[in-house]
Amino acid sequence: MQGFVSLPDDPVLRAVSPGEAVRYARDLPEGGLAWVHLVEPTAEDLLPVARALSLPPLAVEDALHAHQRAKRERYGDDMVFYVLRTLRYTEATSAIDTGELMIFSNPCWVVTVQHGPSDAPDAARAALERKPELLEHGAYGLLYALADAVVDTYGHIVGLVGEDIEELELRVFTPERVDLTKEIYSLKREVLEFRGAVRPLVPVAHAFMSPAPQRYPEALAPYFRDVADHVLRVASAVAGCDELTDSMLDAHSTQAGMWQNEDMRKISAWAAIIAAPTMIAGIYGMNFAHMPELHWAYGYPAALGLMASISGLLYRAFRRNGWL
Structure with a gap:
């Protein structure tokens, strides 16, 4: 005081x-x-x-x-x-x-x-x-x-x-x-x-x-x-x-919403890239007796090349669209 x-x-x-x-x-x-x-x-x-x-x-x-x-x-x-x-x-x-x-x-x-x-x-x-x-x-x-x-x-x-x-x-x-x-x-x-x-x-x-x-x-x-x-x-x-x-x-x-959308686009793009070879590998993993190129000497490398080509094309397309 x-x-x-x-x-x-x-x-x-x-x-x-x-x-x-x-x-x-x-x-x-x-x-x-x-x-x-x-x-x-x-x-x-x-x-x-x-x-x-x-x-x-x-x-x-x-x-x-x-x-x-x-x-x-x-x-x-x-x-x-x-x-x-x-x-x-x-x-x-x-x-x-x-x-x-x-x-x-x-x-x-x-x-x-x-x-x-x-x-x-x-x-x-x-x-x-x-x-x-x-x-x-x-x-x-x-x-x-x-x-x-x-x-x-x-x-x-x-x-x-x-x-x-x-x-x-x-x-x-x-x-x-x-x-x-x-x-x-x-x-x-x-x-x-x-x-x-x-x-x-x-x-x-x-x-x-x-x-x-x-x-x-x-x-x-x-x-x-x-x-x-x-x-x-x-x-x-x-x-x-x-x-x-x-x-x-x-x-x-x-x-923050834009960042989430960007992350979702990247995740979706990589999921699509991985889905193509996964689908091809899944088909050849069904173990049917009659499969295309099953007994062809170049069948295995051709399947791998097809997977890589599809994945590359998808990656290029997504890069062009800004998803990756």
Whole structure:
């Protein structure tokens, strides 16, 4: 658990104890900021903060149990509860690890609850250090910094996923026969997980971009619109990645069908080539008393030559038709 405060006449984010941050949250005038950040909290960690700041019980329950979809809910006139899905890309395995960042936002304080891996809180603190003017808007400046950090991660990851798709596409359309079904399904699963994190944020992004009056200061309107624009662009890019993986899977399935047909043609061609001499040998193996050329000195070589000639002609015909 961590605590930070910023006073109206001193817009610098300073680390304090969580208890001090909660006390500041109850007494700060507008323009100040108190921030309490909890990582994987238990009920014993979160409930005292919830009681001190009168957090909505349903939202607190969501924050404790996690596994929520991205959303935005308003409680009363001055409290908003956000759930943002956080992502982390593991380059070695091309896996996307998901987490959640719950944000309780009031004009003078913010309580964040983190589940799973996320660099967003640290990135938001760094952004506030680079742009201390954001702290002049209190909790709204922190809310923007957190949302921007989460969405910037989306933009970075969608680029890496696009590179994975391009690399896998090249492997799909190489002449070598390689079964890539497992790799395509694995990438498809990661893309779907990514889409599940971004898609629910689209309505929130549209709300940020709408001309209706917003609850945040007018000076921050361009910042929130920028975040919304990034969400919409990433959502569009992820939808494109989803369609590409579907097309890639269809193309690979078609390739696999073509490989099977090619193998069946080869098997059928060799079976036909072998069937001709087998039929001739079978006839002479019937041991009838009266057989053509049975007592002819050149009968045996002639039969072998006939078998070889028929097999050669069949092989040539199949080669011409592309079966061999």
